[in-house]
Amino acid sequence: MLAVNAKRILYACENILIRNFITNRKLEYPRGNPGIDNRIKAFRQDGIKIREDNVEEVIEDSESSFYNVDDAYDEHLNETLIGKHDLRRHIVKEKYFKEYMPNLLTWSEKEQIRYLASTQPQEWTPQKLAESFPVTENVVKKLLKYPWKPATEQRIARHDASAMRNWRELKEGSLDIPENLRQHFLKFSERTIPPLNRKSIKIDISQEKIGEFEQIVRNLSSNEKIESNNKIDDNDESNTTENEKPNLKRDYRRVTLDELANKIKSRLDHGQNVDVPDRIIVDSLTTYEKSKTTPDSSKEIDLMHTMNEEKQLTQFKENEKDVIGVDYPERIRIPKKAYKKGATYKMKDCFYDDDGRFLYRVIGMSNNEN
Numbered sequence: 001m002l003a004v005n006a007k008r009i010l011y012a013c014e015n016i017l018i019r020n021f022i023t024n025r026k027l028e029y030p031r032g033n034p035g036i037d038n039r040i041k042a043f044r045q046d047g048i049k050i051r052e053d054n055v056e057e058v059i060e061d062s063e064s065s066f067y068n069v070d071d072a073y074d075e076h077l078n079e080t081l082i083g084k085h086d087l088r089r090h091i092v093k094e095k096y097f098k099e100y101m102p103n104l105l106t107w108s109e110k111e112q113i114r115y116l117a118s119t120q121p122q123e124w125t126p127q128k129l130a131e132s133f134p135v136t137e138n139v140v141k142k143l144l145k146y147p148w149k150p151a152t153e154q155r156i157a158r159h160d161a162s163a164m165r166n167w168r169e170l171k172e173g174s175l176d177i178p179e180n181l182r183q184h185f186l187k188f189s190e191r192t193i194p195p196l197n198r199k200s201i202k203i204d205i206s207q208e209k210i211g212e213f214e215q216i217v218r219n220l221s222s223n224e225k226i227e228s229n230n231k232i233d234d235n236d237e238s239n240t241t242e243n244e245k246p247n248l249k250r251d252y253r254r255v256t257l258d259e260l261a262n263k264i265k266s267r268l269d270h271g272q273n274v275d276v277p278d279r280i281i282v283d284s285l286t287t288y289e290k291s292k293t294t295p296d297s298s299k300e301i302d303l304m305h306t307m308n309e310e311k312q313l314t315q316f317k318e319n320e321k322d323v324i325g326v327d328y329p330e331r332i333r334i335p336k337k338a339y340k341k342g343a344t345y346k347m348k349d350c351f352y353d354d355d356g357r358f359l360y361r362v363i364g365m366s367n368n369e370n
Helices: 002-024 034-045 055-062 069-096 107-119 126-132 137-145 153-172 179-186 212-244 257-269 276-293 298-315
Strands: 345-347 350-352 358-361
Touching: 034 055, 107 126, 107 137, 107 153, 126 137, 153 179, 257 276
Parallel strands: none
Antiparallel strands: 345 350, 350 358
């Protein structure tokens, strides 16, 4: 009995110790309302001050309400439309109502602005550069975005001369600019302009990037040049081959046809070169001699042919009905009595439609012919 009771007492003591250990252990996250506690923690990280008495109000306000979704959507549309209208207005203003802004910066000052913006961009912002130089913020942005690279020192000299001319007009008051800009620019009227550093001048020799269509045109022109060069080479080769032929001595004395034929035949008998025209002469003479031996049966045919031609010429008569002129009215007036819809009307050798407009003409036809 004692052993059984001892076992029961030991089991009960172990359960009591385990229960006390679990209840006394500190949890990292509290078990009550874990979602609310995490949201409060997130609000405090965002810098929102939350007290114990207004926790529920803050949470209710943070929850999204779907009762006014249409109003929120309308507000979003208005904001986007306003942004589009403002952008369009700004583009039109920049394009058509651009304010005249004279150039008061020399080449060395522009190089100084680019150097400061590239080496210390965080310190020398466009706003800071506009305050430190006689220029506006928009002009500074354009200078940094589109750097101008002159080709020669003469262009730099002309650029600086125009800047100094603008300074004289500014001091005289002839430049048409707003008063606040005038006062800002006049602050720099007594400044010392740094001299031109010749080492900073870099002549831009690089070619501009060509577009797609210009590349096509250049390829076509290059192909045409290659073809023309090939033709020239072929002509040169043909000329060289012609020039390589042996130069034959030409005899410019007057001779008869028989003497010329005998000379060509003797040349052929001795194995000398004979030109193509000489060969044609010899061949024609040989054919002529052969034709003499054969009976001439073509004389009668030729005679009959000539006789027929003579007869045709004697019987030819000039046509008396030649058309003297080609003038004809483009439009005629049709009387009401003779008008018929869809009919054609004939006047001399011309035909007209029911509106009186010219259709076609049969040359040689008169009113007497049917």
